[in-house]
Amino acid sequence: MKRWLSFLLTGLIALTTACSGSPAAGGGGEKEVLQIGALYPLTGSSALLGDESYRGAELAVKLRNQNGGVAGGKTVELVKTDAPDANAAQAEADRLITQKGVKLILGSYSSSISFAASEVTERNGVLYWELGAVSDQVTERGYKYVIRTNPPASHFSKIEIDYIKDVVAEKLGKNPSDLRIGIVHEDSLYGTTVAEFVKKYAEEANLKLATIQPYNLKSVDLSSVVLNVKEAKPDVLIGVSYLNDAILFWRQAKELGLDVPVFIGTGGGHTMSDFQKALGKDVDGILNVDFPQYEINKEYTPGLDDFVKLYKDTYGEEPRSGHSLANFMGTNVLLDVIDQVGDIDPDKLREAAMNYKLEPGKSATGWGIQFDEKGQNKLGQPYVHQWIDGKLVVVWPKGAALKDVTLPMPKWSERQ
Amino acid sequence: MTQFAQVVISGILVGGIYALISMGLNLILGVVRIINFAHGEFLMIAMYISFLLYSTWGLDPYVSAPIVALALFVFGWLVHRVIIQPILDTSATVKIFATLGLSITLQNFALMMWNADYRTVQTAYQTTVIRMGEVAVSVPRLIAFLVAVLISLGLFLFLKYTLTGKAIRAVAMEKRAAALAGIPVKRIYLLAFGIGSGLVGLAGSLLMPIYYVFPTVGTLFVLTAFVVVVLGGMGSMFGAFLGGLLIGLVEALAGVWISPGLKEAVYFAIFILVLLFRPSGLFSLGKGSEEVGLK
């Protein structure tokens, strides 16, 4: 028995040493290498989107190095590290800073990881370049060394309410103040944050809130949520979900015959290609407010096609969501800034970033860049998408839109 | 009224799924007296096998169910032989943490093998429903429910009337006496662990058309399965079945009457109350529970 186990263990160790030998180690000798820490949740329950986000940053760096690097031929190297929770995020931030001597860390998909890691970077005078975490608090804390390229959660909610007022009401032939809004959201950090803002903006815009249904992310039955919504009969339902609950909600909504004229998802699960794979045709008609996806007006998003091609060549599959694209775009901005400064110096990088300007419609996501004094990019915004024929197509705002929106969604009984 | 009927039906159907997942755990806990914290990961492995059979050979999850069950039987057998058997005579702590270690290992094994993508199977019947007036009954859930009924019935008959079944029950009730009567306790343990795992395999196959599989999917189900088993009463197949239904119903009703955000909290609270006031479970015969420290 013991011998058998020790044999197994030896085998494993051999295997892991073989796997961990990184291919990047044998790079060119004389070229100067600039190291950037990359902090993402790569194991645990956030692993899927954490990994998807990391791929975007990885590709941006890869592309830049292929094209001659930054600041006159310097190579950029990402030091990738796994931070599945807040505690690990602090440990890893400390490790990157002190062991690897990193002066700049990018990341991080999850807001709680971003909070924890930026506490460390701030106290060490290291720049934290956030590419995907959405909680407003990340930049609202007023930290000097935090910069964020992606729009925060409040923008998602704002866009949703604006869109309902400006577009949905007209399409449904109703007065905005007569519209009944419902919210279903998972009750972790992400869902709660977005839902709170939706509530706030809806009240400001005089929209009626018909129902708010929070549920636990780990729920394996959402029939009560579906039935509560059915009872409340909202005109527009806003959903904030991760992937498993989004799939479950829609399957149960179909089974239990929940018909809503308009459904607006808020990124997360409603964006993923796995969502479409799981539900097939049933996704068509669902609206989704999120980072830009791939069916978009390409004139407005130069570089998008190159990204998708590079993605496919590198990973052998289509991008699994727009998280990689948003991270790609933000990393590109960072690399531009490094290119200008010539070195990784947090204070100089911050200053250069503050002066960095980009109009909307000139980047792979179509986002512009202008940072406010808190480090938040003001010209990045989520777009409204609609699932049309199994593809997530941008329908709003006008510049980025590829197709026109079709509303209301057909009832289940009227679908084929 | 129709809404109430719908809530009850939905609750019972989810209860069927809980019952299905808990049967294997119940057998293992009742006979081998070990709380298998890797139970959720066994389910995850079963779902991956079902998915792989679907994606490589296009086998429908219902068709491949026997293969998956067999694979999990073998897997359970191996796990018991290699990991559980050597620690059977140690403290509860060791058993709990060895299975927890197994749970971490399997979760991350899946992450390495298949990465964190959510895998689903597409079947023609995945969202088909039978309508009875206003009330909808989901077909895959109904199938899972009926299979749960059949399994509990089958297991009951197997344990009651076959020689092996009687031996398993004897071991579950009084290990030492069973050994004295010439029953090979070790082999019965292996068999019970194998059968329990095989049942998880079956559950995984039936869940595939309803849910999805990803490395940490087991964590969604495992605590509920514990609750169901303890609530129903260890070793009692009908107990596990009724326990599952009860939890499903409580969850659905709490979701409508209180709030969906608290429905899990409600059934955990009920679980605690039952544990405190009737620790041998609602439907248990109470036999053999002394051995694990229950009285």
Next chain:
Amino acid sequence: MKRAVTKSTLLWLLVLLIALLIPVVVENKFYMHTLILILFYAAVSGSWNILAGYAGQLSLGHAIFFGLGAYTSTLLFMNGGVSPWIGMCAALALCMLVGACIGYPCFRLKGPFFTLATLAFSEVIRLVASFWKELTNGAVGLNIPFQAGFSNLMFRGKEPYYYIALGVLCLVIAVTYWIDRSKMGAYLIAIRENEEAADALGIPITRYKLYAVLISSGLAGITGVFYAQYILFIEPEAMFNVNFSVQVALISIIGGMGTVAGPVLGAVLMIPLNELLRSAFSGLNGLNFFLYGIVLILVVSFIPNGILPTLRGWLSKKRANRHSQLTQAIPGTQKGGGQVDSAN
């Protein structure tokens, strides 16, 4: 016996001295962070050890008290401007109260059922904390505004945190040591080994279990306050996390449950191992935890009592062997040799 006490006291003092001097030598922040984590985990695990290791009540809900402590001091600080030092006292009191409320009814459950009940309690509290937004700010969590200063228990550098963590750990060790040497320790161990027998001997079982849970939960609450002030962000998902409870238990189990030094040894081994695996195997997602799981299975299977007792047993056996070789020639002295270290 008396000489053994002084010897171990000396050893403890030596370790303490080294621990006090470490920050003078180590400047690297990552090492400091790891050291702080070691001290912190040793302290939490030490508090768990009192309930689980000594009294034999294997709880997997220790995060309840840890999280409760963190939330108590943080809410007092953010809403009332109360210094976390005072918050620590409030956390201590509240955690003891809640510990008693959960522990008392659960004590009639034995073995795995006690464990399952604590797990369920932990889940209920996590769900309620997420749901009760008015009080806890729900899942959005609480960001503690960083205002460095001793009375706020927030510091720019790592050293103050290190010394506070060391102080908390010393408190936990001192309490454990006291229990270990007192009548209470003997009672608790008697309860752990055989409850019926302990009852027959007239030990008031429930009362002593209650003492254990009071001490254990109170100390855990203090560690929670420290953690909140160190990380500066708390959320129900992270604070009432079952995995955290598991990790805490694991440290004691690997080091040696029911010993004073076990949790410390466990933390010294496990925390760096975790970090090491993470940094060494970043190439393939999940490989680090895969190996961690395997190490866990192997350790609990092959050294079920934990490293410290196994080591001691091994040493005393060796000594006894040598002793018996020496004394073989002199009949009649053999018996005494084997009992030297039976106190373990």
